[in-house]
Amino acid sequence: MISAIILAGGKGKRMNSSISKQFIEIKGKPIIYYTIKKFNDNKKIDNIVVVLSQEEIEYFKENILKKYDLKVDKIVIGGAERQDSVYNGLKSLENTETDIVLIHDGARPFISDRIIEDGIKYASIYGACAPGVMPKDTIKIKEKNNFSIDTPNRETLVAIQTPQVFKFREILECHKKVKMDKVVVTDDTMVVERYGTKVYLYDGEYTNIKVTTPEDLILGEKLI
DSSP states (O other): OEEEEEEOOOOOGGGOOSSOGGGSEETTEEHHHHHHHHHHHOTTOOEEEEEEOGGGHHHHIIIIIIHHTOOOSEEEEOOSSHHHHHHHHHHTTTTSOOOEEEEEETTOTTOOHHHHHHHHHHHHHHSEEEEEEOOSSOOOEEOTTSOEEEOOOGGGOOEEOSOEEEEHHHHHHHHHHHHHHTOOOSSHHHHHHHTTOOOEEEEOOTTOOOOOSHHHHHHHHHHO
C-alpha cells in the first residue's frame, strides 16, 4: 500500500491573508483542491491522509471535500509544529498495510505524476528520497552582521521540494525517536538522516513551487 500525507495546517503568515493559504483560490478553486486532486488522480496512490488544524476541519469537509467531490481516507488533527503534524499523520497509518509514504505540502499544488512516481520508485530502492532542483541564484553564507563569508559551489546545492518519500516503518520509527529525543527538525529528510539513513535526491521541477507569498499566486495562475 502506498499512502500520501498532505500537510494542510499552515497559516501562511507571509501571505498576508485572513484565511489559511491552502484555502486561497487560484482560478476559482482553493490551492488545497489542486493538491488533493493530483493525488486522487494518480493510480499509484492507495490512501490519502490530510492533516489540518482542528478549527478548520469542518470548513474543509464542507467547502473542499463535499463541494469538489474529492476523496480522502483520513483527516487528522495537526500539532503545534510541522514535525508534530507529520508525526500525527504517520501514527494514523500505523495499523494499515502502508509500505511507502509520501509526505507533501498542501500548498504545493503543481506536483507532477512524474515526481510522485519517481519518489515511490526511489524510496522502494533506497528507503528515503526527495525531489530537488539546483538553485538558480548564487547562494551566500553570511555572518551575524550580514557580511558574506562564503559562496558554496552551486553544483553541490539542491533546493529540496516535496513529496519526501520513505519506507513507512523507517520514517515512523525515526519520528518516534525525534520526539523522544526532543529534537527540532524542519523537514523529514533531516529525521532519517539523524539516525543514519541516506536520502537519495532526484530531479524535481521548477514548477513544483510552494505557494508562500502573494507573488506565488501570480505564478500559480500561469501554472494552472
